[in-house]
Amino acid sequence: MVVRAWLRRAGGVIVAMMLAIGTAVADDGYRQADGLAVYLGLVPAAVVRGHPTAHSESTMHGGAGTGRHQQHIVVAVFDAQTAARIENARVSATIGGLGHVGQQTVELDPMRIENTVTYGGFITLPGNDRYEIAVTVIVPARSRPVSVTFSSAHVQ
Template sequence: MGPASTHAVAGESELSKTVGGLTVYLGVVPAEIVKGLPASSTTERPMHGRIPKGPHEYHLVAAVFDATGGTRISDAIVTAQVSGLGLSGSKMKLEPMQISGTTTYGGFVDLPGLDIYTVKLTVERGGAAPAVLQFKYDHRR
């Protein structure tokens, strides 16, 4: 058995990380799934201000929790940087979304090729040091 830090990482799924007192769950789904969702009213704008059009667009969703008490965090600023192998990607702010009375953060991202993507999330909350979490997303299937 390796060092304690290696053991802790091995116990987490690839899309769940705990850093700086926060636990973040990351989800990546084809944008097609959310594109067809009906708006709750005729005046509601499309999710994240636009309707995804590209064939390689995906919806990135992050749920942020306090690692100690398990309460959901709804007052954070969450940014994402998605990069293919050996490339640096652009940063984007994930928008807060209300789903069944709870807050998650989301945005559309283009994943053009079969690759292992690095998703770097930065979670900022007033007064606390930003928490940086790095996920690997295998998009080769």
């Protein structure tokens, strides 16, 4: 129980800071499934574009696009029982808007920042809508992928 409380508190603080500067607001940013704790955050791509060109984050994931509705999606994955960060997973996100036809899937790249690994990539949320974000986590030692779904409202 103490581990879960710590995970929620630590992840909640990170996600809250990320969401405070964004235009996309994910629900509570936390899901737990099959022994994994998954945290989701969305940050406008403009924040990443604001880094100097010499900064490592300015070129991550191939660089932030210039689209008006681009977001940087960040996912952190932990073992729910031990609170150990999962650093060797393959993570992807599939995003679909309730009022938009189609969906997009993006493989999230591992990002090492401050000696921790999170997973990230750029997505486009094309307009005001409520989006479903399905995150799939594949951990090498597990027999099957773990999927969790978040909801996010995007307002321009």
